[in-house]
Amino acid sequence: MARIQSLPVEIRQHILSLSPDPPSLRSLALSCSAFFKAFVVTEKATTTTVMSHHIHPQVQRDAIVALAASRLPARDLFALSVFVTEELAWKDIISSPLEWSLVDALSAYKLYTHVSYFSQALSRRLLGRPPFQIPDSKHDDSVAEIDIEGSLPTPSTAELHRFERSLYLFEICSSPYRLSPLEDGRSWEEWFTQLPRFQLEQLSCLNHLLTHFVAPAFNDLVQLDVSWGYFGVSLIIDQSSPLAQRVLSRGLETLHAVAQTETYDERHRILHRGDNREDEPVGASGFLYDLLELTPETTPGTFFPILELLSDKNAQVLDTLEFQSYQRWGYVFWDEARLEKLGALTQDGLVKLMAARARRSEIWRQGGSGWWSQDDESKVVWPEKKKSAQKKRALMTARSVQGAKDFLRGLKIPDVPARKAEGS
Template sequence: MDSKHSEPSPLESLPVELVRLILSALPDVISLQTAILSSPTFYRPFVRAQSAITSHVLLQQIDATVLPDAVLAVSASRLQTCDETDRLELVREFSRKSLGDKAMLPKTWPLQEAVAIAKLHVYVDGFAHKFAAATLTEPPFAPAESSPMPTQQESLRIHRALYRFETYRHLFRVAPDALRLDSLQLFFRHYSTFENEQLACIHDFFARAVLLSLIGKVSDGTFETTINSPLVQNLLLLGLEGLHNAIYRVPGNLFADLPPGADLFRPQSFLYAGLCYANDSEIHITLNEMSPQLQELHIRKPFFADPDSGPLEAWKWAYLEEMGMEFVFNRARRSLRRWGYVLWDRWRLDDIGVLEEPFEPW
């Protein structure tokens, strides 16, 4: 009896070099992981060039200027839970080595590390789109018939702020009062005031999204009285993946997909308190009273050297007559944070003419 042999698939007959080119052209790391696990045809060529292929795909998915922030967030997620004293030391060490020294990123990435970064990036990218769609339709922007699109630099800026949110969440997820009181030294001092105000914009965006899921409609008065509630702050503590699941996965039921044992009413002020501590209580003069040298000292060098002046100029415009003890997360600037004022390019700010008149706090 003649034995029948199955014909090899066209993929199996491809040269190894061509298979590697196909893998390198995949749009994201999760697709790469799926491909190599689906068939030996992909797995075998991948193994001998995995670092090069993985690194290429990762940098296609995540911009190189955002990657340091992504790595920080993933690294912070791996900090161990321990008692207060040890936790404080862990956070100090992380702040010194990862934030202060800005360790050089590797030139190549193992698949496991790239997958961890790529999984988080899915939520970062999704929330970046939602943030832009929500804020770019708020006054002073004109209502648009279709969703306005951020520029690439604006989108990357939002990505960095979202990664910063996730990093903070992991560093201070079990923060006792001692950690919070020291948060200026541990975390916020490594960022400029306008970068910390960007994080404040993200905080307010998430707080409003949580409240919308809870009560359907949020007036300014309701937002003002509930933003620091234990319920809202405990929900923000869930992080990007948890917030996505809680807000969007089960419409109308914010509590359906929470982790087991989650206590949403325990005393907690999380990022709200942290942003208050981002200010220096010893600065008793206003921004416009400071010399250029003093301004540079208290605004601080940004963690990311933004090539666009929009965020810095917007922040200076908003805080020109404010004392240094109120340079971040000021209540009178909440209306500005609603449209994400420190996250846009200078051309967009000039286009709406918002910087032409002095800011009038409410």
């Protein structure tokens, strides 16, 4: 310690600034009086330097607002109203690093670890699946990840920032829900519905992605736990499940813990409330799924157009239910160059997508089901009574943009029988 005491204060401050994270900085500052005295003089400057290695300036405004949301007092509608009007109304993006106190940095870094985990996990999982990776077998409809990790593309810095900002926004939504009754949350709902459309898109995608990320752990308890079997707890099937919304509303810290569980006991500790009837899991209402469904008609809700990346014409094409599959691969988080490489933004790609959907709809109306490809319709499963008729009918396949357009023009909507007049 004597050697540390003999170092110039500037050297001690520089050593402190080399700490890998805020918890390490705190430990080092408290390790001896020499480091503590050096830290007290430049607390904010040193802490800000350490935080700059984790939270990028383009994301720090979101991190600060999420931190403020986590500190809202429970069941205080006035505090919620002030938070909405003061914190959430601040729309300017901070381009230069803010000064962090150690207390704020410790809390913000804890949340950042969850944000960073999910931004990396979700982006890399999606990049290992279709449409970014093509399954080895056409017979395999699963979305299993590619095993060769080294061959997978990696998310760009801009893409990771989109994930991080949307995850902070998710946390901003979940904190007031956990802490406040929201019976009179008009200011909150008004703020939510005024979010930019691309942020609503990102929340819609996250609602889907996070549900499917944690559902296996929840469903494991549903299938194995004695009490939940007696209660008749339902499986989480998709993001519309009230039980899924209840789990999501607990925030990223809980979701991170659930995602890392591997055993029944670990999942029981996090998700199980008890074995009495009053401990039965209950669903949540008024959280993300309901908020997205209640957005005005001028916003997409869960229809997912690529407004930030596409022309208005193409956005109108995508603003339809048939393109909800885009949500499964988180299209709104990716760079334009990556989407263009997939053909997702080209007119050719849009026409083919529409034609493929129309062709599958025609097959379904004729009784077909199963696996289909534009280049191979032999694996479509037909009912026995349809097989002979199907053999006689040539299946049409569009192999070009013009062919797809001609095919769409040739589709006919079945006539609907006229409704008989009342009393006839």
